[in-house]
Amino acid sequence: MTSHTTEIEPESEGELLSAFESLRPEPGEFAAGVRARIEEAEQREESQVARFAAAPERLRWAASILPPGLVAGATGAAGLAGKKLGFKLVPGLLAIPAITFLVLIGTFLGGVHSLRKEDGQPQDVEGDERAFASDWWKRNRKLVTVGFTILLLLALFQHTEVFTALIALSMISTVLLLGDLARAGLADRARVAKATARLLWWSGFLWFYTRDFLPVDPSGYPNWFSAVVLGFGAIGCLFAGGVLTWRMIGERIWYPDRRMLYPDAVTTFCLRGLYSFFALFAGAVILGGIGVMGLVVLNSTESRSHLVEFVEEFDAPITETHEWREFKSVSRSLASDGGTAPDFSQLRERVGAELASGAQTPFLGSGPILLELGVVSASEVPGLIEDARVHVDSHSAYRLDGNYLSAVRTLFEAGELSAEQHAQLTEHVRTGIAGISGVNSLETLLEATWVLDALGEGELVESLRPQVHAELLAHWRGAMAASHGAAFAQNAERESGWFTWRSLIHLDYVSTQQAVALMKRYGAPPEVDLGSVRETLRMGRSKGRATSWDDYSNRRDLLAVSALVQLEELAPEPVGPLSQLFKHRSLFGALLLICLCLFATLRAPKLEELA
Amino acid sequence: MSATLDLDQLIEAWRGPLIGLFAARGVAYGEAIELAQDVFAEAWIGRGRFQGAPNNTRAVGAWLSGIARNLHRASSRKRRPEPLEQGLAEQEPAPEASDHEVRAAELRRAIEALPDRERAVVQAFYFEETSSAHVAALLGIAPRAVEGLLRRARARLKESLESASVASS
Numbered sequence: 166m167t168s169h170t171t172e173i174e175p176e177s178e179g180e181l182l183s184a185f186e187s188l189r190p191e192p193g194e195f196a197a198g199v200r201a202r203i204e205e206a207e208q209r210e211e212s213q214v215a216r217f218a219a220a221p222e223r224l225r226w227a228a229s230i231l232p233p234g235l236v237a238g239a240t241g242a243a244g245l246a247g248k249k250l251g252f253k254l255v256p257g258l259l260a261i262p263a264i265t266f267l268v269l270i271g272t273f274l275g276g277v278h279s280l281r282k283e284d285g286q287p288q289d290v291e292g293d294e295r296a297f298a299s300d301w302w303k304r305n306r307k308l309v310t311v312g313f314t315i316l317l318l319l320a321l322f323q324h325t326e327v328f329t330a331l332i333a334l335s336m337i338s339t340v341l342l343l344g345d346l347a348r349a350g351l352a353d354r355a356r357v358a359k360a361t362a363r364l365l366w367w368s369g370f371l372w373f374y375t376r377d378f379l380p381v382d383p384s385g386y387p388n389w390f391s392a393v394v395l396g397f398g399a400i401g402c403l404f405a406g407g408v409l410t411w412r413m414i415g416e417r418i419w420y421p422d423r424r425m426l427y428p429d430a431v432t433t434f435c436l437r438g439l440y441s442f443f444a445l446f447a448g449a450v451i452l453g454g455i456g457v458m459g460l461v462v463l464n465s466t467e468s469r470s471h472l473v474e475f476v477e478e479f480d481a482p483i484t485e486t487h488e489w490r491e492f493k494s495v496s497r498s499l500a501s502d503g504g505t506a507p508d509f510s511q512l513r514e515r516v517g518a519e520l521a522s523g524a525q526t527p528f529l530g531s532g533p534i535l536l537e538l539g540v541v542s543a544s545e546v547p548g549l550i551e552d553a554r555v556h557v558d559s560h561s562a563y564r565l566d567g568n569y570l571s572a573v574r575t576l577f578e579a580g581e582l583s584a585e586q587h588a589q590l591t592e593h594v595r596t597g598i599a600g601i602s603g604v605n606s607l608e609t610l611l612e613a614t615w616v617l618d619a620l621g622e623g624e625l626v627e628s629l630r631p632q633v634h635a636e637l638l639a640h641w642r643g644a645m646a647a648s649h650g651a652a653f654a655q656n657a658e659r660e661s662g663w664f665t666w667r668s669l670i671h672l673d674y675v676s677t678q679q680a681v682a683l684m685k686r687y688g689a690p691p692e693v694d695l696g697s698v699r700e701t702l703r704m705g706r707s708k709g710r711a712t713s714w715d716d717y718s719n720r721r722d723l724l725a726v727s728a729l730v731q732l733e734e735l736a737p738e739p740v741g742p743l744s745q746l747f748k749h750r751s752l753f754g755a756l757l758l759i760c761l762c763l764f765a766t767l768r769a770p771k772l773e774e775l776a
Numbered sequence: 777m778s779a780t781l782d783l784d785q786l787i788e789a790w791r792g793p794l795i796g797l798f799a800a801r802g803v804a805y806g807e808a809i810e811l812a813q814d815v816f817a818e819a820w821i822g823r824g825r826f827q828g829a830p831n832n833t834r835a836v837g838a839w840l841s842g843i844a845r846n847l848h849r850a851s852s853r854k855r856r857p858e859p860l861e862q863g864l865a866e867q868e869p870a871p872e873a874s875d876h877e878v879r880a881a882e883l884r885r886a887i888e889a890l891p892d893r894e895r896a897v898v899q900a901f902y903f904e905e906t907s908s909a910h911v912a913a914l915l916g917i918a919p920r921a922v923e924g925l926l927r928r929a930r931a932r933l934k935e936s937l938e939s940a941s942v943a944s945s
Binding site: 184185186187189190196198202 | 783809884899
């Protein structure tokens with residue numbers, strides 16, 4: 166056998182050229198192979214042309230107007246402009262908002278550009294599709310522009326429900342259109358998968374960043390959850406269409422031989438300019454599946470015993486005011502619901518020690534409720550009684566407010582309210598109640614109700630019903646801002662679209678809890694959606710079980726629980742499949758859209774089946 | 777090349793560098809030939825979008841290089857990456873091969889061991905006889921840079937083969 170070692174040095178060009186001699190293709194065969202490929206591509210295109218020409222006008226329009234890259238190329242026969250467009254344009258017009266709204270943004274951020282950089286596939290639609298689209302646009306651009314402008318105005322200045330519904334309808338019709346295109350042989354599975362994935366991804370992306378403007382979904386989940394689900398749906402479509410595989414992902418982000426993350430994977434994900442928003446959403450999609458698992462476990466402590474426990478352990482100093490205001494709301498609701506009263510021995514001991522050390526309990530804060538609950542006696546707080554008396558006598562002619570009512574209640578609980586002061590109170594209420602509006606009006610009305618009920622003025626209390634209902638409606642937010650949900654606010658504002666959203670006062674749980682207490686006493690106005698209130702309160706409990714009164718969010722959580730317990734007494738939550746469906750409508754809507762997209766993708770023929 | 781694109785001339789001028797370029801990216805030579813055919817077909821079908829002058833080597837090279845890059849990316853998604861050792865093993869001569877074939881295989885192995893840029897230049901330049909201008913256009917570098925890389929590569933090959941010769945003796 167010849168030795169395989171070499172003693173030849175590669176000094177000549179010829180030596181290097183000859184190194185590849187055995188590997189070179191025969192020129193004639195190579196050229197023949199090229200021509201065969203060209204012929205095959207031309208035949209494929211001719212069959213595409215034939216399919217395009219044979220397709221119904223609606224699909225020819227769709228193939229022309231939908232994003233470039235969807236249709237696997239079609240040139241050729243002319244004269245495709247329809248005459249009697251009429252009702253056939255309806256699905257097209259409906260499809261436009263979704264495409265225009267999403268693809269314009271997507272196009273701007275490079276979506277169409279990336280579609281054009283295809284996998285070595287033939288470049289896209291020329292010829293007849295462009296001519297058809299151009300002709301259609303010339304004839305319909307005014308109508309389309311006006312329609313789209315109206316749609317945007319609806320969202321900007323009116324309720325966003327109409328906008329959302331139209332977009333949703335548009336997306337559904339677009340997906341159905343994609344499916345029809347595929348069945349007509351004008352789109353293959355991979356391209357349908359990319360189109361549906363883009364629809365889902367961009368809709369989720371926009372939902373994620375504009376969720377505060379969209380109608381709230383009373384599901385109890387954070388509003389971004391449905392956006393994340395759409396993101397997962399987009400990824401699912403890519404897998405279903407064979408566009409994405411696990412190996413591909415691995416190759417993109419992992420150097421197996423170097424055992425390290427591909428550097429660009431990190432920078433692409435985190436740092437590229439405009440795409441940082443995209444990356445943030447992508448991160449939310451990835452982490453959302455994990456994060457939402459914890460959020461699903463919320464709302465496990467909507468129980469009276471939970472409230473009792475924290476009221477009994479309440480530890481704010483008696484000189485504080487804000488925390489006692491909330492304590493008052495919760496403990497009064499417990500005192501009035503007929504259930505087992507909390508054990509205030511611990512509170513009594515602590516308060517006693519503070520009073521003994523010289524601390525004063527103000528009637529604007531802890532005083533009245535401590536007297537109401539019997540935690541302290543009048544003789545222990547002489548300063549409180551005197552301050553209340555002074556306030557009642559000096560403010561009986563002033564505007565009716567919560568401070569006056571607290572002072573009256575203090576005197577009543579201390580047994581110090583004179584008949585004259587009682588009469589002044591009822592007269593003050595009769596004449597001043599109509600003037601109660603604006604900030605803290607719910608609290609004032611609630612306080613007036615408590616006081617009058619305690620004084621046995623039932624008839625007067627009933628006469629407040631119209632005023633109470635009017636104030637409830639004035640503070641009712643409805644299903645306005647998604648992140649704040651449907652509840653009550655401190656200030657009375659009118660609902661409107663996106664432009665005035667920022668002028669709304671932040672919804673707060675104190676007002677909502679007060680509103681629920683009022684509705685429990687006076688009944689709920691028909692316009693108030695108690696189901697939405699219930700779910701908004703549940704959303705406010707996303708932090709889970711509160712453990713301390715110190716943190717504001719924990720106190721808010723307790724107020725939410727108090728309101729929920731009272732709400733359950735006012736209007737027990739309906740249980741049934743339809744109510745559950747309505748409760749989770751955004752999520753079901755997102756899942757329905759995903760299922761449609763997957764269906765359209767999987768029904769589309771593969772590219773090799775089209776050839 | 778003529779003032780208008782001619783398919784046969786295009787193939788003749790760029791076949792070798794393209795195949796060599798694919799091979800330098802780790803593609804087996806058989807598949808590199810297939811990919812090169814795909815590049816020419818793709819280029820011909822989309823020749824209406826070529827905006828340069830047909831006799832402008834740099835423009836044509838850049839155009840073909842772009843197509844080649846896309847096809848290579850698409851192709852690499854569809855196939856399992858072939859370990860370098862396996863690719864080299866396919867180039868090993870049969871036991872009954874002549875000395876010439878054995879030497880050629882040794883040389884190819886030495887070329888595979890070159891640094892990336894030098895290997896790319898050598899394979900694109902020597903697969904079939906071509907010009908440094910064509911190689912430069914495909915790789916997006918200056919012809920002078922190609923010549924410099926070739927010089928370094930030849931020196932390195934000489935050194936490595938001399939070392940192999942000394943080690944085996």
